[in-house]
Every structure is written in C-alpha cells, then in structure tokens.
Amino acid sequence: MTKYEELVKELAPRPFKKLGVIWTIGLSIVVFIGIIAYIDQIIQGQIVTNMRDYVLWGVYISNFVFFVAISFVGSLTAAILRLSKSSWRTPLVRIAEIIAFSAIIMAGITIVLDMGRPDRLYNLFIHARLQSPITWDVIIITTYIFISALILFFPLLPDLAILKNYFKDQPIVSKIYAWCSLNWTGTTKQWAIQKKSIKWVAILIIPVALILQTIDAWLFSTTFRIGWDSTNFGPYFIAGAFVVGTGSLITVMFVLRKVYSLEKYITALHFDKMGKILVFACLVYLYFNINEYLLPAFTAPKAEGEHLKELFTGHYAPMFWFVTIGGLIVPILVLVFSKGRKPLPLFIIAVLVVITSWWKRYLIVVPALLHPFLPIQGVPVEWHSYFPSMHEWAITSATLAAALLIITILVRYVPIIPIHRTAKEMGILPTDKKEEL
Amino acid sequence: MRVILNIRYVILLGLFLFTTGFQVQSQSIKARLSVEYQKVIGEDGNLFINAKFKGDDGYEPSTQVKLNIYQEIIEDSTIMIGSVVTDEEGNANYVLPKNLIVKDSIITHVYIVKIEGDAKFKNAKKAVKFMDANLMAEIVFEDSLVQVSAMLTDAMGEPVKGKKLEVRVQRLFAPLTIGESSYKTDKKGQILVPMGDSLPSIDGNLVIEVVLDHKKYGNIKYVFNAPIAKLAVDESTFNDRTMWSPPNKTPLFLWIFPNIVIFGIWFVIVLLISNLFKIYKS
Numbered sequence: 002m003t004k005y006e007e008l009v010k011e012l013a014p015r016p017f018k019k020l021g022v023i024w025t026i027g028l029s030i031v032v033f034i035g036i037i038a039y040i041d042q043i044i045q046g047q048i049v050t051n052m053r054d055y056v057l058w059g060v061y062i063s064n065f066v067f068f069v070a071i072s073f074v075g076s077l078t079a080a081i082l083r084l085s086k087s088s089w090r091t092p093l094v095r096i097a098e099i100i101a102f103s104a105i106i107m108a109g110i111t112i113v114l115d116m117g118r119p120d121r122l123y124n125l126f127i128h129a130r131l132q133s134p135i136t137w138d139v140i141i142i143t144t145y146i147f148i149s150a151l152i153l154f155f156p157l158l159p160d161l162a163i164l165k166n167y168f169k170d171q172p173i174v175s176k177i178y179a180w181c182s183l184n185w186t187g188t189t190k191q192w193a194i195q196k197k198s199i200k201w202v203a204i205l206i207i208p209v210a211l212i213l214q215t216i217d218a219w220l221f222s223t224t225f226r227i228g229w230d231s232t233n234f235g236p237y238f239i240a241g242a243f244v245v246g247t248g249s250l251i252t253v254m255f256v257l258r259k260v261y262s263l264e265k266y267i268t269a270l271h272f273d274k275m276g277k278i279l280v281f282a283c284l285v286y287l288y289f290n291i292n293e294y295l296l297p298a299f300t301a302p303k304a305e306g307e308h309l310k311e312l313f314t315g316h317y318a319p320m321f322w323f324v325t326i327g328g329l330i331v332p333i334l335v336l337v338f339s340k341g342r343k344p345l346p347l348f349i350i351a352v353l354v355v356i357t358s359w360w361k362r363y364l365i366v367v368p369a370l371l372h373p374f375l376p377i378q379g380v381p382v383e384w385h386s387y388f389p390s391m392h393e394w395a396i397t398s399a400t401l402a403a404a405l406l407i408i409t410i411l412v413r414y415v416p417i418i419p420i421h422r423t424a425k426e427m428g429i430l431p432t433d434k435k436e437e438l
Numbered sequence: 439m440r441v442i443l444n445i446r447y448v449i450l451l452g453l454f455l456f457t458t459g460f461q462v463q464s465q466s467i468k469a470r471l472s473v474e475y476q477k478v479i480g481e482d483g484n485l486f487i488n489a490k491f492k493g494d495d496g497y498e499p500s501t502q503v504k505l506n507i508y509q510e511i512i513e514d515s516t517i518m519i520g521s522v523v524t525d526e527e528g529n530a531n532y533v534l535p536k537n538l539i540v541k542d543s544i545i546t547h548v549y550i551v552k553i554e555g556d557a558k559f560k561n562a563k564k565a566v567k568f569m570d571a572n573l574m575a576e577i578v579f580e581d582s583l584v585q586v587s588a589m590l591t592d593a594m595g596e597p598v599k600g601k602k603l604e605v606r607v608q609r610l611f612a613p614l615t616i617g618e619s620s621y622k623t624d625k626k627g628q629i630l631v632p633m634g635d636s637l638p639s640i641d642g643n644l645v646i647e648v649v650l651d652h653k654k655y656g657n658i659k660y661v662f663n664a665p666i667a668k669l670a671v672d673e674s675t676f677n678d679r680t681m682w683s684p685p686n687k688t689p690l691f692l693w694i695f696p697n698i699v700i701f702g703i704w705f706v707i708v709l710l711i712s713n714l715f716k717i718y719k720s
Contacts (some may be wrong), residue, residue: 131688131696132681144703151710158717183718190720198713205706212699 004429012420013167014413015261021409028406035399038392039114047117049392054377056370056387061115063363064397067245068108068404069142069217070238070358074246075101075149076210077278080203089274091426092266092418096257097250098153099415103407104249105149107400109142114396134219141213148209152202155195158185159421214239221365227304228369233292240286241361244328247279248354253408255348257417266418269344276342279351283332290329308372316386317368320360328357467491469500471564473551475534475656479573483539483656485532485566487551489524491559499528503556507532510548510565539570545593568656571598575605575648577633577664584633584666586616588648590623597627601652605631608645608661616646639667 002010017025042049052059078097082090113119129136161182168174185191218238221229231237251272258267294312297305312321332350335341341350367387389397424430469491477483485507489500503524508516519538522530532551539547547570552563572595575588586605590598602620606613614637621629629648637644644667650658675682679689 128685130685131692132683137696140700144700144707147707148703151707154714155710183714185717188720191717194713194716194720198710201706202710205703209703 003431004427005424005431008424008427008429009163009167009420012266012416012418012423013164014416017413021260021413025406025409028402028409031402032399032406035396035402038395038399042114042392042396043118049390051383051387051390051393053381053384053387055373055380055384056367058115058366058370059387060363060367060389060393060397061111063359063366064400065108065111065115066217066238066362066366067359068104068111068400069213070242070245070362071104071249071404072101072108072145072149072246073210073214073239073242074104074250075152076206077243077246078250079152080206080210083199083203084207088426089271091422092263093250093254093271093275095153095156095415095417095419096253097246098149098156099408099411099417100246100249100253102146102149102153103404103411105142105145106407107404109146110403111400112138112142114400134216134223137216138220141209141216145206145209145213148202148206152199152206155199155202156419156422157415158182158191158195159187160416160419161185162187163420164416211239214242221369226369227372228308228365231293231297233289237286237289237293240282240289241358243282244279244286244354245358247275247282248351248358251275251279251347251351252355255344255351257412258344261417263418266423272344272347273339273342276336276347276350279347279354280333280336283329283336283354287329287333290325304372308368311368311371312364317364321364324357324361324364327353328361466560467500467558469503469553469556469559469562470497471505471551471553471562473549473564473566475547475549475566475568477656477658479658479660482536483534485534485549485551487522487524487530487532487564489528489530489553489559499526500524500559501526501528503528503553503559505530505532506552506554508550508552509538510550516550545569566656569593569654571650571655571658573603573648573650573658573660575646575660575662577646577666578630584636586629586631586633586646586648586664588629588631588660590627590650597623597625598655599623599625599627601627601650601655603629604649604651605629606647606649607637608647613647633666636666636668638670640670640672642667642669 050059074097078090079094079101082094113122116122125135125139129139131137159182161178162185165175165178165182168178215235215238218234222231222234224230254267254271254275258264294309298309298313301309311317332354335346335350341347371385371387421430469489472488474486475483476486487505489503489505490497491500492498501524504521505524506521507519509519510516520532522532524530534549546567548565548567550563550565552561553559554561570593572591572593573588574591575586578585578587588603588605590601590603592598601623603623604620605616607616616633617631621631623629643663643665645661646664647659647661649660652658677687679687681689681692683689
C-alpha cells in the first residue's frame with residue numbers, strides 16, 4: 002500500500018462505532034421530542050411558551066442569534082485562512098465549513114419556529130418592507146446558506162472523486178460519490194474552474210458574513226429599546242461571533258481528532274494557533290463589552306441604569322458574571338499562556354466559551370425586553386419575568402441537536418480533512434493527480 | 439235563537455274591538471322632549487330639539503317623529519309656525535327666521551314643540567322661553583398683549599351685567615376654552631380675556647367663539663376669525679418615502695443600494711453554480 006493509499010484510508014469517511022451510533026440515536030431522539038413539542042406548539046399556539054407581551058423574543062431568538070454567530074466561523078477560517086494562504090489551515094477549513102453550514106441552516110429554521118405558525122414565513126415575502134432589518138435578515142440568511150454550501154462543496158469535489166475510487170468495491174456508494182463529485186476527473190479545465198470558484202466564494206463570504214452579523218445586530222439596535230439602542234451593536238456582534246465561532250471550531254476539532262484518531266493531522270500546533278486566535282477574539286470582544294456596558298453605566302438615563310443594575314447586581318447578575326468571567330476573562334487568562342493552548346485545556350476553555358456564548362445571547366435578548374419601551378398598565382405579574390417553558394426548552398434543544406446531527410451526518414460521509422490537499426502538502430500525491438487545489 | 443247568536447257576535451266583536459283598542463293604547467310610548475334656543479350672531483336662531491324615550495336599554499332616541507312648532511302670541515294663544523322630523527339620533531333643528539324675534543328687551547319669546555297624533559308616541563309638548571340678546575366680540579391689542587373683548591347687550595342694546603361668557607377657540611374635535619371656564623360681564627356688559635400663548639393654525643387664523651349659555655337668553659354664540667395664530671408648519675411625513683413608511687413608499691436609496699448589493703451577490707452565486715455545471719460538463 003502506497004503512502005497515498007494509506008492517507009486515503011485514514012481520511013476517508015468511516016462507519017460509526019458503537020459510541021457514534023449511540024450519539025446519533027441520542028441526537029435523533031432529542032430532535033424527535035422537539036418536533037413533537039413544535040407540533041403541539043402549532044396546535045395550541047404560542048401560549049405553550051412563556052413568551053408574553055413583554056418578552057416576545059425569548060429563547061428562540063437567543064438561539065437564533067447564537068446560530069448566526071456560530072456560522073461566522075465559516076468565513077473566519079475557511080475564507081480568511083484560504084485567502085491569506087496560511088499553510089496550517091488545511092485540517093481545519095472543512096470542519097469550519099461544516100459547522101458554518103449546519104449553523105446557518107438551523108438559524109433559518111429557528112426563525113420559523115419563533116413565528117408560531119410556519120405559514121407566516123410567506124408573509125415575510127408578500128408584506129416585506131425593505132426598510133425592515135427583518136427583511137434584510139431573511140434575504141441575507143438565504144444568501145449565506147447558499148454561499149456556505151458552495152464554499153463547502155467546491156473544495157470537496159476532488160475528495161469526492163477520490164472517494165468514488167476508494168469505495169469502488171461498494172458500487173452504490175461509489176456511484177453516489179461519483180454523482181456528487183460532478184464527474185470530477187481532475188482535468189486542467191476542471192481545476193481552473195474550481196480554483197477560480199473557490200477564490201470567488203472565499204472573497205464573497207467575508208462581506209456577506211459581516212453583513213449577516215451586522216443585520217443580526219440591527220434587528221435589535223434599530224428598535225430604540227433600552228439595552229439595544231447602541232451604535233456599537235454591529236461590531237459588538239461581529240466580535241461575539243468571532244469568539245463563539247472559534248470556540249465551536251476548537252470544540253469540534255478536538256472531538257473529531259479524538260474520535261477519528263487524527264492526531265497526526267490535527268496537531269498541537271493547530272490548537273496553539275486556534276488558541277491564539279481565540280484569545281485575540283476574546284480580547285476584542287472584551288473591548289466591545291466594556292464599550293457596551295461601561296459607558297452607559299456613566300451616562301445612562303434612568304431606564305438604562307435600571308437595565309444595567311439588573312445585569313450587574315440584580316436578577317441576571319449571576320448569569321451576567323458567569324458569562325463575562327467564564328466566557329471572556331478566564332479564556333484570556335488561560336490562553337495567554339502556551340500551556341493553556343494545549344489541546345485539552347483549550348478544548349475545556351472552548352466548551353466554556355460556547356456555553357457562555359449561548360447564555361450571552363440570552364442575556365442580550367431577554368432582560369432588555371423586560372423593560373418595555375412603552376409602559377403597559379395592568380400588566381399580569383407573570384409578564385415581569387421570563388424563563389423558557391418546557392416546550393421552548395424541548396424545541397431549542399432539538400435545534401441544537403439538529404445542528405450537531407447535520408455535523409455528524411456530514412462528518413460520516415464527507416472527509417473531515419481534505420484528502421487531496423493533504424496529500425499534496427505531504428508530497429505523496431500520485432503523478433496523475435498533481436494539479437493544485 | 440238567532441237573536442241570541444247575534445248578541446253573542448256583538449259581544450265578541452265588542453270584546454275584540456276593546457282589546458285591540460287597549461293594545462294600541464298600551465303600545466303608545468311616552469317621549470321626552472328637550473328644547474334649547476340657539477343663536478349664532480349674524481345668522482338665524484334655531485330651536486335645537488331632542489326627543490327620546492325610555493326603552494329596555496335605557497334612553498333611546500325617538501326617531502322619525504314629527505314635531506310641530508308653535509309660537510305663543512299672547513298668553514295661551516299659539517300659532518303653528520312649522521314642523522320638523524327627528525333624525526336617527528332623535529335630534530331636530532328648527533330655524534327661527536330673524537323677523538320672528540321682536541327686538542324688545544321686555545318681551546319673552548315662547549315656543550312650544552309638540553308631538554301630536556304620532557302612531558308610536560303619546561302626545562307630548564315642551565316649551566322654551568327666552569329673551570333676545572346680542573353679543574359682540576373682537577381682538578384688542580394692548581401693550582403687545584392679545585385679548586378678546588366681548589360685550590353682551592339686550593335686545594335694545596343695553597349692557598347686560600353679571601352674566602357668564604365663555605371664550606373658546608374652534609379646534610378639530612372640540613372647542614378649546616381660553617383662560618377660565620367663564621368670565622362674568624361687568625357693568626358695561628364686557629369681558630376682557632387674554633389669549634395667552636399663540637395657538638397654531640394652518641392659515642394663521644383662529645376661529646374664536648364667545649358663548650353665552652343662559653336660562654333667560656338661551657345659547658348665544660359670536661364667532662369671528664382672528665389672524666393671531668402661529669402659522670402651523672405641516673411636518674407630516676405621511677406621503678414621504680421614509681424608513682417607517684409602508685412598502686410602496688420605501689426610500690429610493692433603499693431600493694437602489696441594497697438591491698445592487700443583493701443582485702451583485704446573487705449574480706456571483708449564479709456564476710458559481712454555473713461553474714458547477716461547467717465542471718460537470720468538462
């Protein structure tokens with residue numbers, strides 16, 4: 002067996018072992034429970050949620066913002082590292098592209114879940130106002146789904162062709178890979194078109210990702226609400242997405258490295274580099290957090306002051322400080338040291354970053370809504386507080402599980418690490434496959 | 439035997455007529471009338487009449503009721519001068535021509551409104567008594583202070599003292615009272631009311647009305663235009679293309695630039711998808 006054949010064998014998709022099967026079934030069960038809860042929500046209406054006139058965007062929108070933020074990882078690594086021709090990027094880009102694709106798909110679905118009745122999506126098109134950030138959001142999410150799919154698919158073509166040959170003893174599987182590879186034979190023309198397309202899509206995804214995050218921020222900051230009325234919100238969201246995107250990439254990288262024994266390809270160097278990116282992202286995000294909270298604390302009118310008090314010392318203080326310290330301060334303190342950027346500590350920090358990032362979105366959405374822009378008289382007591390109902394938790398958990406399920410399925414059938422590119426870098430590419438990716 | 443049968447028919451017929459007549463009588467409803475004399479100086483006076491009855495759900499308007507108007511000439515001697523029919527709200531206006539009101543400060547004018555022979559309502563009547571009076575008003579400027587000066591006189595032009603006048607400005611939904619709720623006329627029959635801060639209006643004019651609402655004189659109003667308003671500038675953006683307009687009034691820059699960006703991005707996406715076909719074909 003040649004080195005190239007060995008490489009293909011190591012990087013080709015493999016059937017799940019027992020743990021993988023349990024994992025997939027577990028995720029499917031969570032998704033199934035969520036679907037049942039959603040059907041019940043459609044039948045009974047959104048009364049089954051705890052969203053009322055005050056908190057009308059609850060955990061669904063928090064979750065939506067989280068997914069949108071995670072999808073930023075696609076442009077972060079896939080595009081920036083591609084365009085900057087970073088040599089160490091190879092084992093990471095496809096994982097980033099897979100995460101981005103699954104996250105943006107689930108972001109789109111989560112919006113529909115929040116609408117109550119899915120047929121209301123149609124209203125977004127027929128009654129669309131171009132002045133509304135919600136219209137822009139619908140357009141940009143649809144656009145980003147396509148671009149994420151394209152940036153995932155174009156570099157996959159040579160690998161799919163390799164898999165077609167690799168699975169030639171399984172005719173059906175081989176045929177599917179052949180169909181998916183679009184008859185890729187590696188001709189000069191095909192390489193030229195593919196190379197040009199990857200460059201275009203890598204350039205395109207960066208502004209689109211920035212627009213996506215900014216529009217996501219504008220959904221809030223154009224509403225005049227206490228806690229959201231901020232000119233800082235666009236870059237604040239981009240910085241936050243940078244953090245959670247990197248955190249999620251490191252988490253998935255670590256898990257896949259362990260499960261598929263990819264230590265040879267995803268090395269400590271990759272973790273060190275990603276750790277540096279994460280600490281940089283956290284520092285930038287910390288800077289925007291200081292801007293977002295410290296200046297209003299000095300200049301806040303009464304209502305804004307109450308909102309900040311609620312976050313700093315009030316009902317949401319434990320969550321706020323957990324998110325700020327756990328999601329920003331601790332990662333910075335740990336990751337500035339090289340020992341903190343070793344795979345395991347970095348993985349633990351990345352998991353912490355992802356969890357705190359989810360709650361961060363909850364903190365952005367919910368407490369601000371508890372301070373209504375216009376006072377309402379005779380408000381029932383239960384409107385003054387919000388915590389998601391069981392239906393909301395079931396549906397939200399299902400969306401998170403569905404995102405992981407998409408990643409799991411893609412990982413099962415698509416090479417996690419680009420085979421052709423890796424072979425090229427290792428100098429073991431057979432002469433008939435010598436074209437540049 | 440035939441006589442007995444005839445007597446029976448007569449008794450049954452009598453009973454039928456009696457009960458039918460009783461039912462008609464019992465269906466007549468008592469209407470309540472109210473009459474007010476109203477006069478805008480320079481125009482004909484009129485009798486504002488309201489007719490209502492107590493129904494199952496409280497007072498309800500007596501609609502389409504013919505009301506006869508009588509003028510009392512000498513005591514207990516009346517002549518019918520006209521009739522009106524109430525509208526859907528039970529209201530009716532009867533215009534009193536100017537020549538009917540004799541200019542004399544001691545004459546009390548009496549008009550009687552009657553419901554007579556109505557199928558639904560019982561006969562009813564209501565009288566209104568009033569003495570003629572005159573009201574004049576104007577704007578006076580005194581040391582840059584804008585004031586409304588009004589004078590109340592009787593039919594012979596003599597000042598009427600101690601009567602309450604209200605000064606107000608006509609607005610879209612209801613008049614706006616200026617200053618106190620009312621001002622008492624002095625011995626010259628006059629009041630002087632400062633206008634305070636200038637009010638806005640579309641053409642710079644305010645329509646001011648001075649109102650006397652008195653049992654003896656009825657409701658008398660003097661209405662005049664005063665060019666003392668602050669010219670209101672229409673700041674409505676209803677017809678403009680704004681960020682808060684409906685879709686058909688989207689600002690043009692929002693049509694142009696985002697669409698350039700969106701179509702630009704999608705043009706590239708379509709090219710990229712066509713590249714996939716090219717790869718497939720090559």
